[in-house]
Amino acid sequence: MSEIVGTIGKWLLSSPPAEWAISQLRELLIGALKQGPVPQHVAFEMDGNRRYARGRRMETIEGHHHGFEALARVLEICYKSGVRVVTVYAFSIENFNRPQYEVDGLMQLAKVKLEQLTHHGDLLDRYGAAVRVIGQRDLLPQDVLEVVDRAVNMTTGNKKAILNICFPYTSREEMATAIRSTVEDYMTPPEPKYTAFPVSRITQKILSKQLDEKEDRAETPTKSRDFSPAPSSRSDADDGTTSSSTTLPPGSPSSPPEIHSGVDGRRLLKNPETITTETLNSHMYTADDPPLDIFVRTSGVERLSDFMLWQCHQDTHIFFLDCLWPEFDLHHWIPVLLEWQWRLKQVERDERPLKKRTRKVVKAV
Amino acid sequence: MALTLKDRKVYRTDEVARHEVLSDDDKRKIIHEYLPEESLEEDEKWTDHRPVRNGRFGVRRALRNKLHLLIFTIIHSIFSLYIRIRQAWHTVLYRIRSIAYYHHRTPAIIEKDTAALKKKPKHISVILKIDQAGRQGPELERLVNEAAEMAVWCTCAKIPMLTIYERTGLFKRYLPQVQQVIMQKFRSYFGRHQPSLTISMPHGDEILESPAVGDFARADPRHLNVHFISAEDGRDSMVDLTRTLTEMSQKAKLSPKDIGLDLIDAELSEGIMPEPDLLVLFGPHVELDGYPPWPIRLTEISCLKDNQEVGYQVFISALRKFSSAQFRKGR
Numbered sequence: 001m002s003e004i005v006g007t008i009g010k011w012l013l014s015s016p017p018a019e020w021a022i023s024q025l026r027e028l029l030i031g032a033l034k035q036g037p038v039p040q041h042v043a044f045e046m047d048g049n050r051r052y053a054r055g056r057r058m059e060t061i062e063g064h065h066h067g068f069e070a071l072a073r074v075l076e077i078c079y080k081s082g083v084r085v086v087t088v089y090a091f092s093i094e095n096f097n098r099p100q101y102e103v104d105g106l107m108q109l110a111k112v113k114l115e116q117l118t119h120h121g122d123l124l125d126r127y128g129a130a131v132r133v134i135g136q137r138d139l140l141p142q143d144v145l146e147v148v149d150r151a152v153n154m155t156t157g158n159k160k161a162i163l164n165i166c167f168p169y170t171s172r173e174e175m176a177t178a179i180r181s182t183v184e185d186y187m188t189p190p191e192p193k194y195t196a197f198p199v200s201r202i203t204q205k206i207l208s209k210q211l212d213e214k215e216d217r218a219e220t221p222t223k224s225r226d227f228s229p230a231p232s233s234r235s236d237a238d239d240g241t242t243s244s245s246t247t248l249p250p251g252s253p254s255s256p257p258e259i260h261s262g263v264d265g266r267r268l269l270k271n272p273e274t275i276t277t278e279t280l281n282s283h284m285y286t287a288d289d290p291p292l293d294i295f296v297r298t299s300g301v302e303r304l305s306d307f308m309l310w311q312c313h314q315d316t317h318i319f320f321l322d323c324l325w326p327e328f329d330l331h332h333w334i335p336v337l338l339e340w341q342w343r344l345k346q347v348e349r350d351e352r353p354l355k356k357r358t359r360k361v362v363k364a365v
Numbered sequence: 366m367a368l369t370l371k372d373r374k375v376y377r378t379d380e381v382a383r384h385e386v387l388s389d390d391d392k393r394k395i396i397h398e399y400l401p402e403e404s405l406e407e408d409e410k411w412t413d414h415r416p417v418r419n420g421r422f423g424v425r426r427a428l429r430n431k432l433h434l435l436i437f438t439i440i441h442s443i444f445s446l447y448i449r450i451r452q453a454w455h456t457v458l459y460r461i462r463s464i465a466y467y468h469h470r471t472p473a474i475i476e477k478d479t480a481a482l483k484k485k486p487k488h489i490s491v492i493l494k495i496d497q498a499g500r501q502g503p504e505l506e507r508l509v510n511e512a513a514e515m516a517v518w519c520t521c522a523k524i525p526m527l528t529i530y531e532r533t534g535l536f537k538r539y540l541p542q543v544q545q546v547i548m549q550k551f552r553s554y555f556g557r558h559q560p561s562l563t564i565s566m567p568h569g570d571e572i573l574e575s576p577a578v579g580d581f582a583r584a585d586p587r588h589l590n591v592h593f594i595s596a597e598d599g600r601d602s603m604v605d606l607t608r609t610l611t612e613m614s615q616k617a618k619l620s621p622k623d624i625g626l627d628l629i630d631a632e633l634s635e636g637i638m639p640e641p642d643l644l645v646l647f648g649p650h651v652e653l654d655g656y657p658p659w660p661i662r663l664t665e666i667s668c669l670k671d672n673q674e675v676g677y678q679v680f681i682s683a684l685r686k687f688s689s690a691q692f693r694k695g696r
Contacts (some may be wrong), residue, residue, distance in 0.1 A: 013368040031429070032436035065380055069373075076399075112384065119389060120396055172626055172662060179607045186611045187621060272503040273609035277600045280607060302666045302690075310657040313599065318651040318666075338444045343650070 024329055030080050033334065036341040039293035041286075043308050045089045046071065048299030048324030055324075061105035066326035068113060077330055079127060079161050081337070085289045087164040089307045093136060093173060110167065111144045114151040126158030134178075134285035135169030155227040164286065171309035178283035178310075182275060185283075189268035284310055292316045294340055298325045317343065374400070455671040463678040468518075472554055475521035478681055482688040486642035490528040490664070491515055492654060493647070493675065495535060505535060509543050511675045512536065513550040516591050518680055520551070520560050526590045527636055530656050534595030536564050544573045547591065554581075560587040567598050567637045572590045596655040603659065606632055633659045643667060645683040647675045665690050 012018055046067055053063025071088060078086050079338075090110065096103060117131065133148045137143065281287060292311040297304075300322040304312065312318060319336050322326075369500040372395055387395075468474050468546040479485065493511055495504055512529050519527045529536065536543055544564050551559050558579030565572045581587050606629065634640065640660045646652075646668040655659070667683035 016369075019369050028433070028436065029440075031433045032440060035434050036441070037436040065377075068375075074643045116392070120393060170662075172630070172659065175659065176624070176629050177602070179603070179610065179629060180621055182607050183611045183614050183624060189615050191515060211594065269615050270389045272615065273606040275604055275605055275608050275611060280600070280604060302668075302686075303663055304661060304666070306662045309662060310600075313653040313658040313661070314655050315652060318653070320666075338440065339448070339650075340440070342448060 027080075029330065029334065030077060033337055033341075034081050037344055039337075039340060040083065041085040041087070041292045042078060042083050042291035042294045042296065043087040043089075043294075044071075044074065044313065045297040045305065045307050046325040046326045047305075049298060049326060050081055051299060052324040052326045060102055061109070063326060064106060064109055070326045070328045073329060075129075075163065077333055079129060083161070084165065085162045085286075086284065087166065087289075087292075087308065089169065090165050091135075091169070092169040092306065093139065093168045093170045094306070095168065098141070107141060107144050111147050114147045115198075117151050118147070118154055125155075125158060129163050130155045130158040130161070131163050131165065131214055133167050135166050138171055142253050162289065164289070165356065166285075166307070169285075170306040171304075172306060174285055175310055178280050181340065182279055182284045186270050186272060186275070187365045234275075281310075286311055294319065294336065296321060297335060298323055298328055375615075376535070381404045383533055392404065428624065452671045455669075456673075459669065459672055459674070459676075459678060462682075463674075463676050466678045466681055468677050470554055472517075472612060475518055479522040479684060482684060484688045485522065486524060488526040488528065488641045489519060489524050489638060489643045489645065490530065490641035491645045491647070492530045492656060494654070495531065495533060505539070508535065509539070509546050512543060512591075513547045514675075514677075515680070516547045516556075516562075516589060517550050517554050518677065520587055520589050521554075522684065525588055525683055526592070526639075526641075528592040528641055530594050530654075532596045532655055534597060536593040537569070537595060540564055540566065540569070540571070540573060540593070543593075548575060555581075560589055563590045564593070565590065566593045567602070571680075575689070592638055594638055594657065599655050599657040602633070602637050602657070606636075630659075633657075640664065641685060642671045645680060647672065650672060663692070 013022075049063040049067035050060050051063075052066065053060050056063075070296070075086060091106060095106070114131075131151050133152055137145060137148070286292075286308075291314075292308060293316065295304075295308060295312045295316050297307075297316045297319070298321050300320065303322045304318075308316075317340055319339075321332060325331050372616060375387065375395070465606060466478070493508055495508060508531065515529065520523075530630075544562070547562060547564070548559070551562075556579075558581050559575070560581040561577035562575045563572060564574075576582075577588075610619065610624055614621050618639065637657060638660055640662065643664050644656070644661060644664045646666065648654075648668065649671045651666060651668045665687050667686050669679055669682065672679060673689050
């Protein structure tokens with residue numbers, strides 16, 4: 001009996017009017033949630049495809065395909081609700097340890113999906129999303145890499161939203177790469193910038209002027225001091241500190257040019273002390289993206305598993321959900337978003353009286 | 366919107382048949398159904414103030430906006446109610462549990478609680494938070510007391526390493542006092558028997574050690590290492606490492622090519638802390654609050670929803686959860 005009711009229910013739900021109503025309802029909910037604060041950057045760790053497949057007695061790779069459908073669904077929900085950047089963990093470097101056929105299947109899946117994206121790119125421009133593939137790209141097979149590049153280049157002009165696909169990625173590798181590239185940055189001297197005002201010419205001018213002045217002074221010593229800097233005056237010392245090449249002792253116009261290059265050569269490498277957290281941050285894959293607001297991991301595992309460690313260890317709200325990734329849908333996302341909005345409101349409320357109090361104290365003082 | 370049943374069926378058949386069922390045009394047609402309306406703004410940039418469109422749909426749009434706002438308010442009031450109920454329920458639940466699982470300051474009870482666990486972490490880490498609004502004196506006392514309790518529980522559970530994270534680095538300034546309090550706690554739990562204890566912090570010259578006394582010296586040797594870290598051991602320490610590596614490279618003592626995961630991992634795990642197996646949060650939700658990013662790669666994170674207190678039942682339920690967790694490492 002219950003089976004019949006179930007089938008009828010399913011049939012009713014999948015009938016066109018019901019489907020239309022449901023989709024209208026979803027639109028309405030998304031539109032409503034948009035009225036509050038919206039996270040700018042959300043990361044998803046798509047876990048549970050294989051368990052889903054096992055539970056439904058299908059092949060592992062089919063589970064991944066359903067996972068991809070879930071991804072499409074989630075992206076749509078996110079972009080419609082106003083999220084700018086979505087980062088997904090598609091493939092970990094550790095995943096290369098999986099059975100070969102599964103790795104091949106996943107690569108094939110990525111290739112086909114990205115290829116389809118390039119075929120219908122003109123249509124997808126309407127979403128205005130740029131696709132970026134971040135991670136250790138040199139581990140990818142050549143054919144996949146080509147498709148990746150094509151898809152990335154095609155969408156690179158889109159500015160409304162960004163999809164970061166981490167493929168193949170681990171966060172430690174990202175941090176190590178960031179450190180290495182920072183070091184490399186500080187190893188290479190900055191390119192000699194082309195300027196319309198080359199240093200050598202300016203020094204030449206100054207020197208010749210000094211020479212002239214000397215000659216002038218020899219003739220009329222009192223006059224020159226009034227309107228031009230004398231060689232031993234303060235302004236000369238200032239020059240010495242600001243530009244590296246005016247270390248010439250005043251009054252020695254014939255100093256050899258080797259001194260210039262010697263001083264420059266040492267100066268050109270940047271000082272390691274100027275490295276800050278921002279420097280490292282700007283070498284991460286997500287350098288241009290807004291800070292991570294929400295981190296979601298599905299399938300009930302409560303670990304970060306080498307994903308977005310650098311990005312999520314500060315004030316990101318981390319959610320561990322019990323559902324498997326292919327099942328993930330709007331009704332899992334809404335509670336997450338609601339709770340996030342609610343916490344923001346709470347924090348705001350806590351901070352407001354504090355501010356008032358401090359202001360009063362200041363007044364009392 | 367999400368695929369309708371019919372389309373999903375077609376899509377999946379196509380997938381199984383290696384994309385030979387649908388032609389490109391068919392796919393285009395399907396996609397067309399699901400595309401959003403063409404956006405009117407030509408070059409919508411990432412700005413917060415979007416140009417207001419006036420047109421004949423102005424009224425309809427305004428109405429829709431009002432409707433959305435109304436629904437938003439309704440949803441949020443319901444959710445707010447739900448969360449209050451949930452919090453109340455959790456408070457009651459945790460209170461009952463903390464009575465049921467109370468350790469009565471008896472090591473034997475804690476040992477019995479943990480003996481049944483299949484798997485125990487070798488390195489446990491906790492995040493303690495200072496209440497910024499409170500006065501510093503009592504706050505410090507509370508924190509140190511909590512840290513000491515934790516140290517005793519770890520000793521009872523035979524976990525050899527405990528790392529305590531506190532954002533501002535308050536503990537680091539009072540290491541000798543912390544050691545005193547932990548020893549006192551040991552005395553109140555174990556009597557005259559004392560396990561050997563090491564207290565350390567990254568970049569700290571002094572490592573405070575105290576020897577084992579009584580039973581713990583010979584019959585049941587146990588050692589506890591308590592390590593204190595703060596926010597500066599996170600990103601800042603990685604910046605420091607980068608600076609050092611840069612300096613070495615500039616002096617040609619190191620080639621940037623040699624900088625890899627292994628080198629960095631060796632440096633950070635030796636200089637700052639090794640990877641913990643379990644991270645216990647005592648806050649109401651999962652937020653890492655600046656905890657060092659490098660070591661928490663595979664750490665099991667445990668947090669009781671809506672929990673506000675530092676208590677034994679949080680600790681023990683984290684251990685229970687850890688013992689039932691699976692580790693697959695990407696496989």
